Amino acid sequence: MNEGQIELLRGTLDMLVLKIVALGPSHGYAIAQRLQQISKDFFQVHQGSLYPALHRLEDRGWLRAEWKESETGREAKFYSLTKKGRRQMEEEARNWDRLCDAVALVLSAQEMAS
Amino acid sequence: MNEGQIELLRGTLDMLVLKIVALGPSHGYAIAQRLQQISKDFFQVHQGSLYPALHRLEDRGWLRAEWKESETGREAKFYSLTKKGRRQMEEEARNWDRLCDAVALVLSAQEMAS
DNA sequence: TCATATATGTCGACTTCCTAGGTGTTGCGA
DNA sequence: TCGCAACACCTAGGAAGTCGACATATATGA
Structure with a gap:
């Protein structure tokens, strides 16, 4: 039990969703x-x-939303990335990289010899 | 202005603090x-x-807290890591690595050729 | 004397996530 | 035909954590 993470890290979901939508317009369920x-x-x-x-x-x-027919033939709300959304995604991805670097610095820190 | 991140990613602070304290007992300000x-x-x-x-x-x-004299000669609350705290820190660090891997998978994903 | 650094803390607002519930359709197997 | 799973959307309420602002107190140096 409890495979996968306990809880989504707050703040990461937006970036992940933007990235998925950047792969191609998609609806929520997909x-x-x-x-x-x-x-x-x-x-x-x-x-x-x-x-x-x-x-x-x-x-x-x-994101921009539009009702369309899904792969299964039903109505679904398809989201696509706006220009602003693409910029936002890129910025969030850059921030994520910087965050990872900073966390790595802390996690790899050793007791100073003084 | 606004160097550094906008807001600490929720959930990371505990891990970071545990790691800092693991480097040696320390008080909040330090x-x-x-x-x-x-x-x-x-x-x-x-x-x-x-x-x-x-x-x-x-x-x-x-963490375990204890009032002591700080480097500057004042009373300060020194925190040290308990055994449970060390285990927690190690687990959070492992989860962090898994999270980074998962985010990297998403951020590097390419549009499927279908 | 007055600002700054050291050192601790609280409070309320805000955001974001989860659980738990709800609606309705389609397709399939019993 | 009945019921269930999958598809597809949604909301409300609560929990948790972060922030900004504030409050307190001492020591040091300009």
Whole structure:
């Protein structure tokens, strides 16, 4: 039990969703599946996190929504990345890299000889 | 302005503080300074985050507190890592690595040719 | 004397996540 | 035909953690 992480690290979901949508327009349900698949089951996004996140990203002008027919022949809300959204994604990815570097510095720190 | 990150990624502070304390017992004020120094100014911990975090970690039995005289000759609350705290730190560091791997998978994903 | 550095703490606002619930459709097997 | 799983959307309420602002106190040096 409890494979995958306990809880999504707050603040990472937006970046991940933007990245998935950057791979090609997709609807909520499919975004969750792709995220799980690409991360080899590490990320399991709950609907109660996903849909509010999508609305948030749309409100901020990073995603654009459009009702279309899905692969299975049903109506679904397809999200695509706006220009602003692409810039945001790139910035968040850069920040993520910087964060990883900073955490790595701390985790690898040794007691100073003084 | 606004060098360093906008906001500490929620959930990372505990791991970082545990790691700093693992380098040697330290008091709150010094922990914040070391964290900033080791991360080359990336992490700037605010007092409103730090002290609640220290109390939290103590409540959970990961840190032990003791009043002592600081380097400057004042009374300060020195925190040291408990055994439970060390295990916790190691687990959080492992989870962090797994998280980084998972994020890297997503961020490096390419559009599938289908 | 007054600002700055040292040192600790609280409070309320805000964000974001989770759990738990809800709606409705389609397709499939019993 | 009945029911269940998968598909696809959504919300409400609560928990948790971070931030900004504030409060307190001492020591040092300009």
